[in-house]
Amino acid sequence: MPENKIKTYSIIAAGFGGQGVQFIGKQLALTGMYLDKKVSCIPSYGAEMRGGTSNCTVIISDGDMGSPVTDNPDILIAMNLPSYLKFHKTIAKDGCLICNSSLVSEKSEREDINKYYIPATDLSYEHNVPMNVIMLGKLISATGIFTFDEFAASLEKSLPESKKRLLDMNIKALKLGFDYADSE
Amino acid sequence: MSEMVLMKGNEAMSEAAIKCGCRYYFGYPITPQNEIAEYMAARMPQAGGFSLQAESEIAAINMVLGASAAGARVFTSSSSPGISLKTEGISYIAGSDLPCVIANVQRGGPGLGGIQPAQSDYHQATKAMGHGDMRLIVLAPNSVQEIAEHTVLAFDLADLYRTPVMILTDGALGQMMEPVDFGKLKINKPPEKTWAAAGHSDKRPPNIINSLYLDPKDLEAAVLERYKNKYNIIDEKEVRYEEFDTEDADIVIVSYGIVSRIAKVAVNMLKDKGVKAGYFRPVTLSPFPSGRLGEIAETAKRFLVSELNMGQMTDDVRLAAGCKKPVDFFGRTGGIITTPEEIYNAAAKVLEE
Amino acid sequence: MVVFDRPKSLTDREFHYCSGCMHGVVHRLVAEVLDELEIRGKTVGIAPVGCSVFAYNYFNCDMIQSPHGRAPAVATGVKRVHPENAVFTYQGDGDLAAIGTAETVHAAARGENITVIFINNAIYGMTGGQMAPTTMPGQVTSTSPYGRKAEIQGLPIRVCEMLSTLDGVAYAERVSADCVKNIRAAKKAIKKAFEYQIAKKGFTIVEVLSNCPTNWGKSPVESLEWMRTNLMPYYPIGVYKDIELNKKPEVENNA
Secondary structure: OOOOOOOEEEEEEEEEOOOOHHHHHHHHHHHHHHOOOEEEEEEOOHHHHOOOEEEEEEEEEOOOOOOOOOOOOOEEEEOOHHHHHHHHHHOOOOOEEEEEOOOOOOOOOOOOOEEEEEOHHHHHHHHOOOHHHHHHHHHHHHHOOOOHHHHHHHHHHHOOHHHHHHHHHHHHHHHHHHHOOOOO | OOOOEEEEHHHHHHHHHHHOOOOEEEEOOOOOOHHHHHHHHHHHHHOOOEEEEOOOHHHHHHHHHHHHHOOOOEEEEEOHHHHHHHHHHHHHHHHOOOOEEEEEEEEOOOOOOOOOEOOOOHHHHHHOOOOOOOOOEEEOOOOHHHHHHHHHHHHHHHHHHOOEEEEEEEHHHHHOEEEEOHHHOOOOOOOOOOOOOOOOOOOOOOOEEOOOOOOHHHHHHHHHHHHHHHHHHHHHHOOOEEEEOOOOOOEEEEOOHHHHHHHHHHHHHHHHOOOOEEEEEEOEEEOOOHHHHHHHHHHOOOEEEEEOOOOOOHHHHHHHOOOOOOEEEEEOOOOOOOOHHHHHHHHHHHHHO | OOOOOOOOOEOOOOOOOOOOOOHHHHHHHHHHHHHHOOOHHHEEEEEOOOHHHHHHHHEOOEEEEOOOOOHHHHHHHHHHHOOOOEEEEEEEHHHHHHHOHHHHHHHHHOOOOOEEEEEEOOOEOOOOOEOOOOOOOOOOEOOEOOOOOHHHHOOOOOHHHHHOOOOOEEEEEEEEOOOHHHHHHHHHHHHHHHHHHHOOOOEEEEEEEOOOHHHHOOOHHHHHHHHHHHHHHHOOOEEEEEOOOOEOOOOOOOO
């Protein structure tokens, strides 16, 4: 991560509609908000809602909130091949790629970014937990943007009463991603 | 513990409207503002209010006319093509001196255009929101918190001046989630509406809500009166803007709404390169902060306007600057959001000339 | 003893209507009903665009002047804010059945608890005698100078028949202002419509066949005769919907 006076992360999460991309964006923004950071999250929508790729841009800042959009995200969460192809060249120098290697067979040749590959889709079938939360687990251990406990607490807080039973499954997925040893 | 909630701009606008006493909403589905109608449909019954999906934007704005004439705080929303349909009703509302709040969550145009964010209804909102000698107050918030605050402000200004007020956002602000603190909203009680048409109970002469004056002398007098006691006072008292480092600036970047967030980053990028860059943001697009821009033009060397359209605000900035200083434009249109880098590059290019 | 007086629900303003025009009579009928039901103080009227645009000067209750055709939408706004008010629109054929068709049909479909007084005189009066959606086949107007032709301008709309198919409509009756007997019946219909509204039964409409001596180019007496020989056979008077009688479309032809 680039070291600034004020720490600001820009994150793009992208994947197929239905992979839980918007959940990733909302949960990252919520966690930042609970920690009194400035946050914004712009989802893609409209035509992109229907079957195609879905993406969202999240900004998390300790300082003033600036632009809610970016050409060069610090972090890319690529959940499928089209998303990887569309965005991985835009990652800022010294930035970070979190890649779902179950669906992205390619490896980035960039040397100026940190690259993490995790077979999240395979893991999610194997352990019967949500794939997008596995990706989030990998994201926070790779970047240190939040601690495990901070993120787990935000998951618990944001689950409505009617869905509290899903908490254990989500924590399990988060831990799976968080502890996953890099394959590269 | 934080009182913040994470909400989309469209949702925050709806909740703020309810918080400040609006109990009537009339709308029609159109992307990217559907969250407003959906939120109102769910929340209004809980709040003891009423929300209706009309048969068209035309019907919706006329239901607003009726509800406003009957004395209620009333709200409608749409996006660009739908706003065009509302222009007839908006003109009648202005001509009948009725208060109401209208949100335009803009998308690209003309025609059916697109569904992605744009600011290409600037001219329509500020100059031609209906036929006749009329204007609206137009507010251009740039964050979800400000959308909530401007919604409350819009209802207050509408009631104070008995005028329609437009909240001009775009698909990005409408769909964007940010924390919002409703505890910060200053809620004022609406004034008593003794002019409303809600039945006179034999206690007063009939109230007539009307915009028709067949005698030209009467119509001219009514329009003059509206300018004197409404628009001119609004021009004097309700101009709002934000700025920094505009004095002696080599370049002042002028932008509003979502673009002002992006332009601010570009201004700071220019500063990092040693450029004396300034930032100016009209918060009210109507009334336009011409006076302050004119003052800035005395010392600043040039302006760069940036919008999500083909430069609709540029002439307003030129006029405000009295054509003393060059005014350039950079923008994207059609639904593309400009980036800080693009604005920075555009500024760097004009500075080289 | 006063045997004939101005209804309290009319102001002192002199009507601007042309001589022989029945608008004034229908205004009076509505005003008498407001008086008899003692609802003037809680009534809000919606004036249209057309000859009766100045209705707001004549009715002695709160009045709103609406954009062309939008009166039922404006009435919806008022009624939803004040459900206890009596709300009526007063609209002509161009206003209701051309530019305002959508607002009319959807207010009816929603069962808006309002009363629509619909003046059908088969022509645009205020703008100077242009063709209306209810203009008769063959009728010459300034925009159908060779007579209305089905293959060019289509055929007239029968509003009561059309609206009576909608479940939201509680009461739909067509009456005629051509003679004393029918005018008396018209008042009964208008009263019933307001009574249904007060009882919250749903959308009520009274279509009043009327005349336009000026733009028809006829004397007042000739115009009434023309109504009887031309309009009334095409637009039969009668009750088209009455939810109290479970009345389905049915015609009682007095022509």
